[in-house]
Amino acid sequence: MKINLANIKKAKMLLNKGDCIAIPTETVYGLAGNAYSEHACKKIYKLKKRPNNNPLIIHYYDTKELAKDCHFNDTFLKLYKKFCPGPITFILDLKKDSQISKIATNKKNTLAVRFPKHPVTRHLLKKLKFPLAAPSANISTKVSAVSSANVKEDFGNKISFVLEGGKSTIGLESTIIDLRNNPKILRLGGLDVTKIQKLLNKKIIVKNNPKKIFTPGQSKLHYSPGIPVRLNIKKIRKDEAYLFLKKMKKTKPNYFFLSKNGNLDEAAKNLYSTLRKIKKFKYKSIAVHKIPNKGLGKTINDRLVRASKL
Ligand code: AMP
Ligand code: MG
Secondary structure: OOOOOOHHHHHHHHHHOOOOOEEEEOOOOHHHHHEHHHHHHHHHHHHHHOOOOOEEEOOOOOOHOOOOEEOOOOOHHHHHHOOOOOOOOEEEEHHHHOOOOOOOHHOOEEEEEEEOHHHHHHHHHOOOOOOOOEEEOOOOOEOOHHHHHHHHHHHHHHOOEOOOOOOOOOOOEEEEEEEOOOOOEEEEOOHHHHHHHHOOOOOEEEEEOOOOOOOHOOOEEEEEEEEOEOOOOOOOOOOOEEEEEEOOOOOOOOOEEEOOOOOOHHHHHHHHHHHHHHHHOOOEEEEEEEOOOHHHHHHHHHHHHOOOOO
């Protein structure tokens, strides 16, 4: 992707003066601000209507920058070498002298950190003197944004600038792994957990539906398109949109599909944009046909289950 330097310059200028802007990442678009600035972090919560107790993921260029804010161990370095930059977020111990805003961490002594892969955002991060706090660029509890147009649908002119980066290539939020003790997955995401297990050579606990909610991405209602979603449906109701993993031979105007041939990575990429499209067509509800629970299908199903809790 060709990088527009004038856009990067503008983004840098706005972030330096404490503004929030939208940035492209390979997972979903982020609503970014200076993670060291209380003012910028407060603005992020306000724009997203995000509850204050839901801490933000902090985005770094590399581990040199991260070392100022966090302690990290060998497991982290192993995962970092293999998967970063990429769709994985680590929960680490925060250093006592870190300057990360307490608004971003909700005064926790842990930090969620990530190294996004998108070349435009990497270029920007390299030029900044601070990491970026960036939750997904959507209104809280709603479907994430995977294009600059999606961001504009949600925020209109409430945010000063959307840094263009095309459509997000993964299309699902990052996989969150807590590395403080035994590695534990807190949120399924764009990196398949079996790949993590293979690298660490052990079974990793997935705790994405705990009784006590530790991370709000685990909460039941999330990723909602704003209309009811019904899962594993063989027979649809009148006026319902019908969502399939792959394109049907015999299709109808109310049939939507996530991929041409049933490829789960392609389906992940198209999930949020398709949910947004269906809502725009004014369907009353969405019936979803069975989606296999393997690879990124697990994350797709996780998001659809939460979306169905309207
Ligand atoms: P998003 O809004 O998609 O960026 O989601 C960020 C997710 O990371 C949310 O589920 C947060 O609750 C979670 N998160 C951020 N910081 C922490 C932390 N220190 N410990 C656990 N989860 C965190
Ligand atoms: Mg989010």
